[in-house]
Amino acid sequence: MVVKVYDPAFGCPKRVIACLMEKEIEFEVVPLDLLKGEHKDPEFLKLQPFGTVPVTQDGDYVLYGNLYVKFSRTLAGNDFFYDVSVAEFRTIMRIEEMGQVENWLEVEAYNFNPPVFSLTLHVMFSSKLRFPRDENVIKEGDEKLGKVLNISEERLSKIKYLADDFFSLAELSHLPFTQY
Secondary structure, three states: OOEEEEEOOOOOHHHHHHHHHHOOOOEEEEEOOHHHOHHHOHHHHHHOOOOOOOEEEEOOEEEEHHHHHHHHHHHHOOOOOOOOOHHHHHHHOOHHHHHHHHHHHHHHHHHHHHHHHHHHHHHHHHHHHOOOOOHHHHHHHHHHHHHHHHHHHHHHOOOOOOOOOOOOHHHHOOOOOOOO
């Protein structure tokens, strides 16, 4: 069965897609045009009754909303994107390292994603979505994003990756909206 990722060509589904590609799992991207209201189509509402993205489908198994992070972790084979079982991994990785991955996932969820999402909406899509561009929201988002990027840059000046000297889901979680 091929995993389907309903993708509006930006944002949150990129995490799942990156994990699928990294783990060489076959998947299909199902384009979804939010500007045309395809997320409110009756067929899509059968999968996601609230009409929001992201949505990932593996046969009858459907995940939506913030569960994409859990799905990404499941696809990764464990919580931290390694090719060993969770039990094996916990004997390899120190508690401090596991905690750093979780810390940076939290940073992305609560400090990085909100301002970058807000900036993307107001700078790139406000006219297409037909709502007024709010300069106060843009200024606030810019300040918040600047702060988190400065903290991330300081961290990366000392170590190779956000969590430590290994690639993890902490890096992948920052992919959505960075293309803008």
